[in-house]
Amino acid sequence: MACLKQIFVGCVVLTSVPLLLLYFEQIPSFHPKTTISKFMSKYQAIKMNWFVKSQAVNTSSSTNQVLFHTSSTNQSREAHFKSLIDENKVSNTTLLKTNANAKERIKAKSKTGKKYLIYYCSRGFCGGFGDRQAGIVSVFLLANITKRKFGLIFSKPCNIRQYLYPNEVQWDIPSKEYSKLNKQFFTFTKRKYLNIVETSNFDELFKGDAIFLKTNYIMFDYIKRNTNYKSQLKWLQNVTYSQYFAEIYRLLFKPNDYITRTLEETVKPSKTNGTMLICAQIRIGRNPSMPGDKRRNSRKSVEIVWDFLHRYNDTRLYRIFVSTDSESVRKESQQLFANQSVMNPPGKIVHIDFTHKASPSVCQGMQKVILDQYVLMHCDVLVHSRSAFGENAARLMKGKSEIYVFKEGVISPSDIVYRKYAYSFTNWTGAPQ
Structure with a gap:
């Protein structure tokens, strides 16, 4: 039995090491003597070599099917993402193309409801513009899974409304809508709060009718790992943060x-x-x-x-x-x-x-x-x-x-x-x- 275990461990090591070496191959860096074409061709060759070989490894594994889109998941992206569509999602670019009603549903949801989740930055530490963008799309995702109306207060040092207008989601909510409601204020501007994001039941944490949340973190992956909202987050299974950010930011803002x-x-x-x-x-x-x-x-x-x-x-x-x-x-x-x-x-x-x-x-x-x-x-x-x-x-x-x-x-x-x-x-x- 001990021999069998040793053989098994040896096989795992022998099959894993080449993949690790392949993935961590040195990425070329630019220096004045390197031409752009050679620089890119070398990099793309390394990455394509990794990508193609990784798809050939154990295509029967469900983990590889999700990560590399192999075997049964190697179908058209439209068909693949259609299976992820449910009643509690906002979509990335591809999802919106495959389901014309997806964007309308999220827009409609943002207009209804008597409870609010509002990103705010009016004083104190908020982070730079890029960090605030990360916080805004994170709070929007929380509003979506908790079925709250999303709002935005961004007045430090100047009101964002002077430069960016609501696009397809009306986030500029008149204060009279929530002025008489029970309010709670949260500040998640330290890394220690990310554990709360990953584990909390926000329907219990957010007791007020109007929640004001300040954050400068990318909370996307932490929200995705929150098992309390597994069904609501199914649509994010194969969506990267870059995809999510781009789609939601365009949904929220126009110059x-x-x-x-x-x-x-x-x-x-x-x-x-x-x-x-x-x-x-x-x-x-x-x-x-x-x-x-x-x-x-x-x-x-x-x-x-x-x-x-x-x-x-x-x-x-x-x-x-x-x-x-x-x-x-x-x-x-x-x-x-x-x-x-x-x-x-x-x-x-x-x-x-x-x-x-x-x-x-x-x-x-x-x-x-x-x-x-x-x-x-x-x-x-x-x-x-x-x-x-x-x-x-x-x-x-x-x-x-x-x-x-x-x-x-x-x-x-x-x-x-x-x-x-x-x-x-x-x-x-x-x-x-």
């Missing part, structure tokens, strides 16, 4: 007239006649423009981003846009790419959580933050920093774009697209779908 007009007048014309928009989102962290932030990237490390962008120095084919938290980086980018720059949105550089008092300059700076992100969404090639702001822009991009991450002097393919989407799409090609 104001100024942002829409600016995009129409500057970004879209720059992409006519096959011209590509090449972008970089460079977060330095603590610097003279952002003294309260922690360090993210050294000022010297930005040189590799310039090297990357210089490979697109043909004014006939490429336009360039740089978003940054450093005034010196912004000025340098304007000097280096003066003939290719798409635009330079007006406004001072601000971190919206470090500014407590609204003023015309602060509010213009907040509008610049939002406009910058909308420009990044339209890029054909994007280098983003390890920053929720840049990562969310990557999640919101449409079409087949090249997305990279810049961190500590190295540019590599971004895991926002490649690692998460590699097992999320049946027909993965190495580019976002």
Whole structure:
């Protein structure tokens, strides 16, 4: 019997090690002597090799069927996702295409009910714009599974309603609707609260009729693991956070007239006649423009981003846009790419959580933050920093774009697209779908 156990353990090790080695193969990094085509072809070859071989391993296993869409799950995504549709879901992009009533049901649900779950940020610590976006879509999911009407109060330092309008969900709820209701306030801005999200029965925790919740965390995976709402969350089984975020954010928001007009007048014309928009989102962290932030990237490390962008120095084919938290980086980018720059949105550089008092300059700076992100969404090639702001822009991009991450002097393919989407799409090609 002992011999059989040893043989079994040996087989498990022998079959597991090649997969682990394959998965953790070194991902190529960009350096000035590497051409873009070689860089991408090597990376895609590694990932496709991993993806194809993983599908060939034990296709009878139910775990592999879910993770890699093999065997019975390797059918059309529409047929697969139709089986997940129930009465208590909001959908991602593919789900909405396969069920025309899905979006209407979630919109209808958000308009009814006498109980509320409201994301709020009016004072105190809320996080930057990217962190708040994560909190908003997290609270929206909680509102959905607890069958509460979703609302949004975002007034620090300036009211979000000035820049973003409700799109298909009316989240701008008049205070008179809930002013006389029993209220509870929750602040989940520390990691220790994520255990509450993963284990709580929110129908018991939320005793008030109007719940106000502040958070700056991505709670998606913690909510998915909450067994109290297993049936309500079935639709999320094969949905990644990037898919969920993109669909829900578009469902909630549309830009104001100024942002829409600016995009129409500057970004879209720059992409006519096959011209590509090449972008970089460079977060330095603590610097003279952002003294309260922690360090993210050294000022010297930005040189590799310039090297990357210089490979697109043909004014006939490429336009360039740089978003940054450093005034010196912004000025340098304007000097280096003066003939290719798409635009330079007006406004001072601000971190919206470090500014407590609204003023015309602060509010213009907040509008610049939002406009910058909308420009990044339209890029054909994007280098983003390890920053929720840049990562969310990557999640919101449409079409087949090249997305990279810049961190500590190295540019590599971004895991926002490649690692998460590699097992999320049946027909993965190495580019976002």
